[in-house]
Amino acid sequence: MKFYDCATAPSPRRVRIFLAEKGISVPTVQVDLRNGEQLGAAFRAINPEATVPVLELDDGTRLTDIVGICRYFEETHPEPPLMGRGPVDKALVDSWLRWCDREGFYAAMDAFRNASAGLKGRALPGPDDFPQIPELAERGRARVGSFFSRLNERLGASQFIAGSAYSIADIAALVTVDFCGWIKLKPTEAQPHLQRWHAAVSARLSAKA
Amino acid sequence: MKFYDCATAPSPRRVRIFLAEKGISVPTVQVDLRNGEQLGAAFRAINPEATVPVLELDDGTRLTDIVGICRYFEETHPEPPLMGRGPVDKALVDSWLRWCDREGFYAAMDAFRNASAGLKGRALPGPDDFPQIPELAERGRARVGSFFSRLNERLGASQFIAGSAYSIADIAALVTVDFCGWIKLKPTEAQPHLQRWHAAVSARLSAKA
Numbered sequence: 001m002k003f004y005d006c007a008t009a010p011s012p013r014r015v016r017i018f019l020a021e022k023g024i025s026v027p028t029v030q031v032d033l034r035n036g037e038q039l040g041a042a043f044r045a046i047n048p049e050a051t052v053p054v055l056e057l058d059d060g061t062r063l064t065d066i067v068g069i070c071r072y073f074e075e076t077h078p079e080p081p082l083m084g085r086g087p088v089d090k091a092l093v094d095s096w097l098r099w100c101d102r103e104g105f106y107a108a109m110d111a112f113r114n115a116s117a118g119l120k121g122r123a124l125p126g127p128d129d130f131p132q133i134p135e136l137a138e139r140g141r142a143r144v145g146s147f148f149s150r151l152n153e154r155l156g157a158s159q160f161i162a163g164s165a166y167s168i169a170d171i172a173a174l175v176t177v178d179f180c181g182w183i184k185l186k187p188t189e190a191q192p193h194l195q196r197w198h199a200a201v202s203a204r205l206s207a208k209a
Numbered sequence: 210m211k212f213y214d215c216a217t218a219p220s221p222r223r224v225r226i227f228l229a230e231k232g233i234s235v236p237t238v239q240v241d242l243r244n245g246e247q248l249g250a251a252f253r254a255i256n257p258e259a260t261v262p263v264l265e266l267d268d269g270t271r272l273t274d275i276v277g278i279c280r281y282f283e284e285t286h287p288e289p290p291l292m293g294r295g296p297v298d299k300a301l302v303d304s305w306l307r308w309c310d311r312e313g314f315y316a317a318m319d320a321f322r323n324a325s326a327g328l329k330g331r332a333l334p335g336p337d338d339f340p341q342i343p344e345l346a347e348r349g350r351a352r353v354g355s356f357f358s359r360l361n362e363r364l365g366a367s368q369f370i371a372g373s374a375y376s377i378a379d380i381a382a383l384v385t386v387d388f389c390g391w392i393k394l395k396p397t398e399a400q401p402h403l404q405r406w407h408a409a410v411s412a413r414l415s416a417k418a
Contacts, residue, residue, distance in 0.1 A: 049308075057297065065304035065307050065308065067304070067307055068304030068305075069300065069304075072296050075295070075299055076296050087281050088266065090280050090284055091272050091277040091278065091281035091284070094274065094280045095272055095276070096277075098274050098275075099258075103335070126312070127355075128355050130351075130352075133342060133344045133345060135342045135345075136344075136345060142337075146336075146337050150257075
């Protein structure tokens with residue numbers, strides 16, 4: 001088994017935290033995103049989507065998606081469960097995970113990638129080049145504000161995002177909130193539930209992963 | 210149990226097809242998206258995100274996400290499995306489902322919502338209003354072209370999207386391809402594997418759902 005990682009990037013960090021919560025260690029290779037290694041022929045032969053993380057299984061199967069990789073480990077190492085226990089909890093975890101990605105992570109990505117000087121012509125990850133759209137960066141920042149506000153409301157009613165147990169949805173949101181620091185957006189004192197939660201999930205040993 | 214649906218909309222259709230494949234029938238309420246019922250106070254009390262589908266369980270729990278709803282039924286009605294059987298298949302289904310959403314469905318939504326005369330000021334679903342960005346509509350169309358091309362390549366190597374079994378990833382892609390018809394984008398004869406697959410999944414009884 002081999003894990004293609006990039007220590008500084010948000011997406012593979014989500015898998016690293018998941019693995020740390022499960023107590024799993026996997027042989028890891030660093031991919032140098034800063035110098036475009038993911039866009040070179042050698043890495044594209046591993047993942048044509050030109051993204052990390054990738055998990056290569058011993059039979060050669062390659063999983064090229066954050067959640068797909070986590071699902072594999074959830075099934076092979078069920079304890080502690082990070083994707084819900086029982087039909088309703090599993091459904092709530094999937095729902096909140098997708099909400100965090102759609103409303104938070106993609107919004108933050110729009111804001112960052114459409115404004116960063118180093119990403120001109122690379123407004124989206126993946127195999128195709130797209131020019132930056134400044135209005136999309138602005139919209140992304142506004143959406144992050146709305147995400148923080150709605151997440152704060154949710155966390156006023158629930159200890160963790162999907163309910164009373166820490167889950168993959170908390171990992172997605174933690175990495176998103178930390179990523180938003182790159183674009184100078186942070187939860188404020190007007191969002192006390194979000195701040196309480198962020199301090200709690202950041203204090204877990206896994207957050208250092 | 211109650212299912213909030215809209216017979217003409219792509220997102221709830223994904224759940225309807227999933228239910229049809231499982232042979233499950235659920236009492237259904239139609240929400241009139243065309244006249245903005247989802248944005249009114251009555252529906253926002255049901256789902257603050259102002260979107261369909263919603264599944265209300267008998268204990269009052271509301272699931273407001275396509276995949277979350279499907280996960281609930283996958284767990285309560287495991288046969289036939291539509292989200293994979295065994296760790297590797299489940300991981301591949303999750304991976305391809307997310308790929309179809311990110312590269313296909315969201316791209317088509319960008320193309321449609323940022324160009325449709327009826328959606329000025331509503332470039333995204335959800336509780337917040339955002340103006341249309343014409344460049345994003347154009348980018349969406351280009352991304353749909355790339356999605357078709359990459360999906361064609363995948364379907365040259367695999368009977369269904371996630372492997373040898375029909376899955377929720379096929380449902381996501383079928384609804385996306387049909388939705389692309391709204392913006393006059395269709396698979397071409399240069400994409401024979403995609404056309405073969407589209408004919409096959411469209412011929413299933415569930416596709417009428």
